[in-house]
Amino acid sequence: MVMTTGTPNATDRGAAVLCESAFAVKAAVALPIQAQCEPPDDDRWFERMKASGIDALGMHLEAVTPEVRTRIMPGKASVPLERYYEAFEAAVPVFGRGQVSTYILAGLGDAPEAILEMAERLVGMGVYPFVVPFVPISGTPLESHPAPGPDFMHAILKPLADMLAGADLRSTDIKAGCGRCGACSALSTYERAGATA
Numbered sequence: 001m002v003m004t005t006g007t008p009n010a011t012d013r014g015a016a017v018l019c020e021s022a023f024a025v026k027a028a029v030a031l032p033i034q035a036q037c038e039p040p041d042d043d044r045w046f047e048r049m050k051a052s053g054i055d056a057l058g059m060h061l062e063a064v065t066p067e068v069r070t071r072i073m074p075g076k077a078s079v080p081l082e083r084y085y086e087a088f089e090a091a092v093p094v095f096g097r098g099q100v101s102t103y104i105l106a107g108l109g110d111a112p113e114a115i116l117e118m119a120e121r122l123v124g125m126g127v128y129p130f131v132v133p134f135v136p137i138s139g140t141p142l143e144s145h146p147a148p149g150p151d152f153m154h155a156i157l158k159p160l161a162d163m164l165a166g167a168d169l170r171s172t173d174i175k176a177g178c179g180r181c182g183a184c185s186a187l188s189t190y191e192r193a194g195a196t197a
Helices: 015-028 044-051 066-072 081-095 112-125 150-166 187-196
Strands: 002-004 034-036 056-058 100-106 127-133
Touching: 002 015, 015 034, 015 044, 044 081, 056 081, 081 100, 081 112, 100 112, 100 150, 112 127, 112 150, 127 150, 127 187, 150 187
Parallel strands: 002 034, 034 056, 056 100, 100 127
Antiparallel strands: none
């Protein structure tokens, strides 16, 4: 199960409601849960989230360079990359290697090299970088923005799968969440192909 809140406030960024919700779900059914939020203001929220029954955590960068972040998501870009790095470093010891992930949308303007550089940093921290192709949605401000082509995605997903294998991080080991499901990206296919090569 995936629980997400958007960004309801500028302090806990939804962590409190995620804790309450996870506790209620776990009281009724033994279901793995991934919570998704922006980094809360206080890293102690990670312990609280884990204690409430949250098994995995997603804190999604979406884009990796400051220029693209500011252009595509000016509100979310107000949380600096450095805060994400600090939060990842604090969350991984609580949830475990590979149980903290981040969603990265390829095709919004970040070069493959920039995405792979960020992925290398994240993998080194024990964070699973779930790279997904941007898909334009009709009726949104980016409806005319082109989706990345297969060559663009291959240039990212092949080396990323090798990087993940080298760090012993696998989507199949994630307890819950987008990376575990994998439906939005071919990354898990690249992981499997590398494992059988």
